[in-house]
Amino acid sequence: MNPSERLRVVVTGATGNVGTSLMRALEREPRVASVLGLSRRRPPLTLAKTEWAEVDLSLEGDEARLARYVADADAVVHLAWRFQPTHDPATTWQSNVLGSVRVFDAVAAARVPVLVCASSVGAYSPGPGNGAPVSESWPTHGWPGAAYTREKAYVERLLDVFERDHPQTRVVRMRPGFLFKEESASEQRRIFAGRWLPGQLFRPDLLPLVPDPDGLRFQVLHTDDAADAYLRALLRDVRGAFNLAADPVVDAEVLGGMFAARPVRVPSSAVRGALATAWRMRAVPASPDLFDAVLRLPLMATERARRDLEWTPARTSVEALEAFLRGVRAGGGDATEPLAGRRFG
Numbered sequence: 001m002n003p004s005e006r007l008r009v010v011v012t013g014a015t016g017n018v019g020t021s022l023m024r025a026l027e028r029e030p031r032v033a034s035v036l037g038l039s040r041r042r043p044p045l046t047l048a049k050t051e052w053a054e055v056d057l058s059l060e061g062d063e064a065r066l067a068r069y070v071a072d073a074d075a076v077v078h079l080a081w082r083f084q085p086t087h088d089p090a091t092t093w094q095s096n097v098l099g100s101v102r103v104f105d106a107v108a109a110a111r112v113p114v115l116v117c118a119s120s121v122g123a124y125s126p127g128p129g130n131g132a133p134v135s136e137s138w139p140t141h142g143w144p145g146a147a148y149t150r151e152k153a154y155v156e157r158l159l160d161v162f163e164r165d166h167p168q169t170r171v172v173r174m175r176p177g178f179l180f181k182e183e184s185a186s187e188q189r190r191i192f193a194g195r196w197l198p199g200q201l202f203r204p205d206l207l208p209l210v211p212d213p214d215g216l217r218f219q220v221l222h223t224d225d226a227a228d229a230y231l232r233a234l235l236r237d238v239r240g241a242f243n244l245a246a247d248p249v250v251d252a253e254v255l256g257g258m259f260a261a262r263p264v265r266v267p268s269s270a271v272r273g274a275l276a277t278a279w280r281m282r283a284v285p286a287s288p289d290l291f292d293a294v295l296r297l298p299l300m301a302t303e304r305a306r307r308d309l310e311w312t313p314a315r316t317s318v319e320a321l322e323a324f325l326r327g328v329r330a331g332g333g334d335a336t337e338p339l340a341g342r343r344f345g
Contacts, residue, residue, distance in 0.1 A: 118176075
């Protein structure tokens with residue numbers, strides 16, 4: 001990017017967890033002239049550089065409107081993603097995969113110079129048996145059993161084709177671990193635990209034991225730190241994929257320290273069985289297939305982001321989880337419909 005150039009940036013999924021953090025990061029960046037935030041519902045959120053527009057990427061017929069929105073963009077950041085309904089994977093496929101096709105077609109037609117796309121650790125194939133962290137060259141075939149990982153892997157294939165056919169567009173794929181912040185806590189409670197689990201239950205004094213399923217290890221990042229990486233990828237002449245995660249790797253020992261609770265080994269099959277029963281009864285929205293995928297996620301090496309983006313997370317993984325737990329207990333939220341704060345319901 002020319003240092004004197006000021007960008008017009010279009011962001012899909014601008015009202016969600018990553019979107020709200022990125023919109024505020026773009027607001028603070030002097031090299032960004034204006035931002036258009038796209039979402040299914042226009043938010044009551046006022047930012048000086050930002051305009052808002054409504055678009056539903058899952059709907060056929062919105063292509064012409066989407067094309068108008070990106071026509072004069074210097075960069076498009078594609079964040080839009082739908083996690084539910086987990087009982088109807090055809091609906092999430094329509095939004096996540098076919099919605100991505102519509103965005104990429106619009107970017108190609110407008111010859112937008114930069115496309116930054118939200119991928120995920122979930123796009124990766126199961127990790128090596130020795131548990132060693134993987135680089136961005138690790139295969140991205142996902143885990144076939146879970147809709148989320150299938151869809152993330154398929155979007156990676158769409159990006160492969162897009163890069164081949166449109167080399168004039170600089171394409172960046174961001175592959176973060178689990179992203180948490182206080183303002184997204186209520187939304188994430190609703191997505192994964194359900195509406196009717198009170199946030200006040202997430203208190204250390206109520207959790208004397210922490211279940212320790214076989215193989216449960218995962219990486220976490222504060223959403224604001226992910227947004228900082230997205231911004232750096234927009235402004236630097238980089239291409240390709242970037243793994244994003246903070247230290248330490250989270251396991252039962254780390255969670256036990258956070259809750260002052262004792263880890264207790266439990267068979268992963270028992271946890272899956274309980275989750276499957278609750279999911280079939282529609283007591284929780286998170287599917288057992290997603291639990292299977294989480295157990296198979298590789299750990300990611302983040303050297304490329306630290307080197308090429310000169311990026312370092314400002315918060316540890318524990319600090320990100322602590323922010324999330326504060327938000328769950330307090331009903332934390334933000335001024336958008338997806339992130340509406342509630343302790344219950």
